[in-house]
Amino acid sequence: xxxxxxxxxxxxxxxxxxxxxxxxxxxxxxxxxxxxxxxxxxxxxxxxxxxxxxxxxxxxxxxxxxxxxxxxxxxxxxxxxxxxxxxxxxxxxxxxxxxxxxxxxxxxxxxxxxxxxxxxxxxxxxxxxxxxxxxxxxxxxxxxxxxxxxxxxxxxxxxxxxxxxxxxxxxxxxxxxxxxxxxxxxxxxxxxxxxxxxxxxxxxxxxxxxxxxxxxxxxxxxxxxxxxxxxxxxxxxxxxxxxxxxxxxxxxxxxxxxxxxxxxxxxxxxxxxxxxxxxxxxxxxxxxxxxxxxxxxxxxxxxxxxxxxxxxxxxxxxxxxxxxxxxxxxxxxxxxxxxxxxxxxxxxxxxxxxxxxxxxxxxxxxxxxxxxxxxxxxxxxxxxxxxxxxxxxxxxxxxxxxxxxxxxxxxxxxxxxxxxxxxxxxxxxxxxxxxxxxxxxxxxxxxxxxxxxxxxxxxxxxxxxxxxxxxxxxxxxxxxxxxxx
Numbered sequence: 001x002x003x004x005x006x007x008x009x010x011x012x013x014x015x016x017x018x019x020x021x022x023x024x025x026x027x028x029x030x031x032x033x034x035x036x037x038x039x040x041x042x043x044x045x046x047x048x049x050x051x052x053x054x055x056x057x058x059x060x061x062x063x064x065x066x067x068x069x070x071x072x073x074x075x076x077x078x079x080x081x082x083x084x085x086x087x088x089x090x091x092x093x094x095x096x097x098x099x100x101x102x103x104x105x106x107x108x109x110x111x112x113x114x115x116x117x118x119x120x121x122x123x124x125x126x127x128x129x130x131x132x133x134x135x136x137x138x139x140x141x142x143x144x145x146x147x148x149x150x151x152x153x154x155x156x157x158x159x160x161x162x163x164x165x166x167x168x169x170x171x172x173x174x175x176x177x178x179x180x181x182x183x184x185x186x187x188x189x190x191x192x193x194x195x196x197x198x199x200x201x202x203x204x205x206x207x208x209x210x211x212x213x214x215x216x217x218x219x220x221x222x223x224x225x226x227x228x229x230x231x232x233x234x235x236x237x238x239x240x241x242x243x244x245x246x247x248x249x250x251x252x253x254x255x256x257x258x259x260x261x262x263x264x265x266x267x268x269x270x271x272x273x274x275x276x277x278x279x280x281x282x283x284x285x286x287x288x289x290x291x292x293x294x295x296x297x298x299x300x301x302x303x304x305x306x307x308x309x310x311x312x313x314x315x316x317x318x319x320x321x322x323x324x325x326x327x328x329x330x331x332x333x334x335x336x337x338x339x340x341x342x343x344x345x346x347x348x349x350x351x352x353x354x355x356x357x358x359x360x361x362x363x364x365x366x367x368x369x370x371x372x373x374x375x376x377x378x379x380x381x382x383x384x385x386x387x388x389x390x391x392x393x394x395x396x397x398x399x400x401x402x403x404x405x406x407x408x409x410x411x412x413x414x415x416x417x418x419x420x421x422x423x424x425x426x427x428x429x430x431x432x433x434x435x436x437x438x439x440x441x442x443x444x445x446x447x448x449x450x451x452x453x454x455x456x457x458x459x460x461x462x463x464x465x466x467x468x469x470x471x472x473x474x475x476x477x478x479x480x481x482x483x484x485x
Contacts, residue, residue, distance in 0.1 A: 208445030220466025311347030412450030
């Protein structure tokens with residue numbers, strides 16, 4: 001089934017063959033120094049030969065005069081380089097797949113600076129070239145890139161407007177000229193970059209992202225920076241809250257008779273097997289899944305037993321070593337305000353206010369490594385208290401200001417998508433951030449995990465592709481709805 005791209009203007013891809021689809025190597029070149037070959041291939045005589053303005057005999061004569069090369073050396077030089085030609089068949093198949101997905105709405109062309117002999121040799125290679133609707137060569141056109149007339153000739157020949165074309169080349173001057181005419185220019189560092197770029201330019205991100213979640217349902221587990229898979233409840237709850245789809249997730253309530261929740265599913269990783277339940281996961285589970293009123297109030301009563309000597313809510317249901325984390329505090333506050341008992345955590349709320357005012361979150365928190373995580377969960381708290389004014393009006397204004405300070409700053413996928421979701425909710429249009437998010441989408445439709453939490457005692461970063469992808473869907477939908485993307 002073809003996947004349609006929302007509001008796409010691109011109907012054709014134009015790419016250079018050499019250095020994109022066809023690779024050559026100078027490793028087999030022995031008759032002249034590599035630098036000599038690289039220089040002469042750019043000289044005016046070569047340009048004229050590629051435009052079919054002079055014969056090969058005249059070209060030889062000029063190279064002999066200009067570079068002191070004998071005709072047989074010139075012949076051998078080109079034969080040695082030509083003999084190293086290899087075709088990236090994987091890229092051609094990727095392009096063919098894109099054509100299929102676009103349902104006949106995509107044409108693919110090549111525009112190549114190549115002599116007639118080089119082009120003929122390339123076409124003799126055992127490759128199916130039917131992927132291309134047409135291959136334009138400099139000898140056929142008697143013009144070459146980066147000449148403006150060359151690009152204009154191609155546009156006229158294929159009856160396309162510049163804004164309909166994606167142009168791919170490894171030479172910056174060629175990409176520059178294409179962009180100056182209005183085409184979308186791509187200068188890939190490697191052939192491997194081309195497929196994800198094209199997918200993100202041509203295909204709608206939302207169906208691809210939803211397909212990724214469905215295809216990986218029940219397996220959307222977190223991953224540590226060392227590669228270990230971590231099964232845990234908190235990420236599952238975030239995915240559920242973002243999507244509303246229980247079929248995607250796997251949860252484990254270790255002690256169903258208790259209202260408290262453990263971070264881990266199954267055996268805890270890198271820690272003791274009796275890892276305690278925590279207020280963060282419990283708050284998230286209770287706000288997402290709900291709880292019978294009396295049982296919820298009993299749970300809140302128990303949580304109040306874990307306020308430290310500073311009057312701040314702690315992280316774990318334990319009297320052993322405990323930590324205070326502003327994000328955990330915010331999530332517990334969201335739970336308490338859900339049941340109209342937020343006033344019982346007034347010192348915690350005031351401390352959060354000071355964290356925002358003083359920007360104390362900029363270096364991360366004990367469990368959450370990026371400022372965006374704190375700002376995101378603060379925004380989530382404000383959703384739960386949208387009917388309250390006072391300090392919350394101040395926090396809303398502060399959140400808007402702090403988000404604006406983050407616009408344009410480097411961010412991994414999860415930090416960026418959390419920033420975008422919160423910006424959408426606060427009415428801040430981050431067009432550059434949205435473009436960056438769309439560019440980050442992987443070929444499989446998902447986003448990379450980024451660093452969502454830090455395993456504090458081990459200093460290990462943990463991320464989750466399911467969360468980053470579910471949040472990306474929310475961010476894109478929210479942006480389109482609010483700002484008419």
